[in-house]
Amino acid sequence: MLEEVDGKPKASxxxxxxADLPDHDVLVDVAYSTVNYKDGLxxxxxxxxxxxxxxxxxxDLAGTVISSRSPAWKPGDxxxxxxxxxxxxxxxxxxxxxxxxxxxxxxxxxxxxxxxxMAIGTAGYTAMLAVLALEHMGVRPIGPEVLVTGAAGGVGSxxxxxxxxxxxxxxxxxxxxxxxxxxxxxxxHAIIARTALTDKGGPLxxxxxxxxxxxxxxxxxxxxxxxxxxxxxxxxxxxxGGSDLPASVFPFILRGVSLVGIDSVQAPAVRRQExxxxxxxxxxxxxxxxxxxxxPLSKIFELADAIVRGQVRGRTVIDVRK
Ligand code: NDP
Numbered sequence: 138m139l140e141e142v143d144g145k146p147k148a149s150x151x152x153x154x155x156a157d158l159p160d161h162d163v164l165v166d167v168a169y170s171t172v173n174y175k176d177g178l179x180x181x182x183x184x185x186x187x188x189x190x191x192x193x194x195x196x197d198l199a200g201t202v203i204s205s206r207s208p209a210w211k212p213g214d215x216x217x218x219x220x221x222x223x224x225x226x227x228x229x230x231x232x233x234x235x236x237x238x239x240x241x242x243x244x245x246x247x248x249x250x251x252x253x254x255m256a257i258g259t260a261g262y263t264a265m266l267a268v269l270a271l272e273h274m275g276v277r278p279i280g281p282e283v284l285v286t287g288a289a290g291g292v293g294s295x296x297x298x299x300x301x302x303x304x305x306x307x308x309x310x311x312x313x314x315x316x317x318x319x320x321x322x323x324x325x326h327a328i329i330a331r332t333a334l335t336d337k338g339g340p341l342x343x344x345x346x347x348x349x350x351x352x353x354x355x356x357x358x359x360x361x362x363x364x365x366x367x368x369x370x371x372x373x374x375x376x377x378g379g380s381d382l383p384a385s386v387f388p389f390i391l392r393g394v395s396l397v398g399i400d401s402v403q404a405p406a407v408r409r410q411e412x413x414x415x416x417x418x419x420x421x422x423x424x425x426x427x428x429x430x431x432x433p434l435s436k437i438f439e440l441a442d443a444i445v446r447g448q449v450r451g452r453t454v455i456d457v458r459k
Contacts, residue, residue, distance in 0.1 A: 139179065139192040146190060148180050148438070153193075159228055161236040162206040165216060168251040170195040170230030171258035172432075172440045172453040173291065174377065179224055180441035188226050195455070196223050198230030198237075199245060199254040207239035215245040219259045219409070220402035231434060233457050243409050246417035255454045256429040257416055260291030263401040265412040267292075267350045267372035268299050268419075270397040274370035276348035278304035281366050284345075285309050286334065287352030287377050288325065289316035294451045296350045297323045298424045299416075308346075310334060310357075316450055323424050334360045335378075340385035344392070348372070355379025362388045362396065370395040377447065428452055433459030 138151045155164070178184030179194050187194070202214040210216070221241045223229035245254045276283065283300055287293045288309035300307045301324020309320040312331035320328055334357040344366040351358050352375035362371055362384050373396060388394040404412075428451030432440055443449050 139187050139190055139194060141190045146182065146187060146192075148194065153232070155234060158234065158236040161238045163210050163239050163242065164203040164205070164234060164236050165198065165200040165218075166203050167198045167200040167230055167233055167235050167457050169199050169255035170434075170455045170457055171197055171255045171260070172437070172444050172449065172455060173197070173259050174375065174444055176224065177441040177444035180438060181445050183445050186225055192224065193228035193230075193232050193235070194224045195230030195232070196220065197255065197259045198223070198235060199251040200235075201251075203234065205239065209239045210242060215251060215254075216242040217245050217254045217413075218242060219262050220404065222402060231437065231455065231457060240406065243406070243413055246413055248417045248422070252431060252454055253422065253425060256425050256452050257295065257420070258291070258452060258454070259401055260452060261295040261416065261420070262409070262412050263374055263399060264292045264295035264350065265299060265416050265419075266401055266404060266408065267296060267374055267399050268303070269408075269412060269415065270372045270399060271348040271350070271370055274348070274395050274397060275368065276370050278306075280347035281345065281369070282306045282308050282327070283347055284349040284361060285325075286331075286349070286357055286361065287311075287375065288320055288328075289313055289450050290352055290377065290447075291449070291452050292350070292352045292374050294323060294428045295420065295425075297325050298421055298428070299419050300350075301325065302419055302421050312447070313450075319428075319450065322427060331357070336360075337383070338363055340387045341391065346371075350374060353378035355381055356383060358382055359384040362394060365392070365394045367392045368394070370397055372397045372399050374399045429454055431456055435459060
């Protein structure tokens with residue numbers, strides 16, 4: 138739990154009672170949470186994520202409904218919560234039971250265990266929202282290659298897997314040479330170094346990508362946009378490399394390139410349900426298992442530090458009972 142100590146947020150383990158939980162309508166027996174980039178920022182203090190204290194961190198959770206004052210849910214329902222400002226203004230998933238609002242919940246598709254639902258977690262559901270956005274903009278497997286930046290991270294790993302399963306020729310951009318075999322095993326057909334996209338380039342570069350999913354931002358995103366082929370689209374998910382966008386309008390007005398923003402936190406219920414339905418059909422479970430590590434909640438500080446230093450590969454599920 139994050140609490141204010143000497144004027145600063147400080148995280149520690151605490152014992153709470155059910156009566157201490159927020160007064161929302163659905164009580165969930167939490168099985169798993171995850172480590173997302175935002176969790177790393179919150180726990181290391183490198184980003185001011187929690188906007189009120191005290192705060193139970195963890196941007197998502199998966200578990201089973203214990204009781205519900207809402208007719209929409211009943212005891213035994215397997216549910217997941219992603220986003221909805223968990224860990225910012227609402228208490229999150231690093232806890233064994235949590236009370237949440239009924240409208241935040243999505244049913245876990247039968248094909249996934251609760252651990253697999255969290256292996257997907259906010260990162261995977263965001264990756265799926267990005268794939269849906271590219272499809273919506275007309276990006277198709279028969280077109281030019283698609284690029285995934287920050288490919289060995291959580292969003293990137295699931296984006297590579299899903300796009301490959303859908304038949305796209307996926308180029309993965311990574312800063313870690315040791316992840317090349319891993320990325321190929323997820324379905325990347327080619328790999329480029331992160332540094333190939335980090336130097337300042339022209340506003341219109343050689344057209345290469347039919348579409349792209351970007352977790353990096355900054356100069357990388359500017360170069361990706363400048364290299365996107367006519368009428369292609371770039372789904373913008375993250376800022377692992379920077380929050381600025383030093384680009385020009387030329388790709389948009391001369392090539393009809395689209396930049397599509399991905400917001401997983403406040404996405405409407407219908408889009409979430411669509412994303413989870415598509416994950417159930419379009420994510421290879423063997424690949425999901427291969428990119429997932431399950432860790433105990435007791436190691437959360439170490440894991441938070443690793444993710445902000447860009448050292449986490451794939452997805453880390455947190456077992457909140459350990
Ligand atoms: P991870 O830390 O798992 O992955 C980020 C990846 O980005 C790293 O693995 C690394 O990939 C790459 N990277 C890290 N630092 C840098 C850098 N300085 N320059 C270039 N590349 C870098 O995080 P997630 O996948 O969970 O999240 C990715 C981004 O998406 C984050 O910024 C996060 O905040 C954002 N996000 C946004 C959401 C939304 O709703 N829009 C929801 C979820 C996440 P590699 O080693 O392969 O180079």
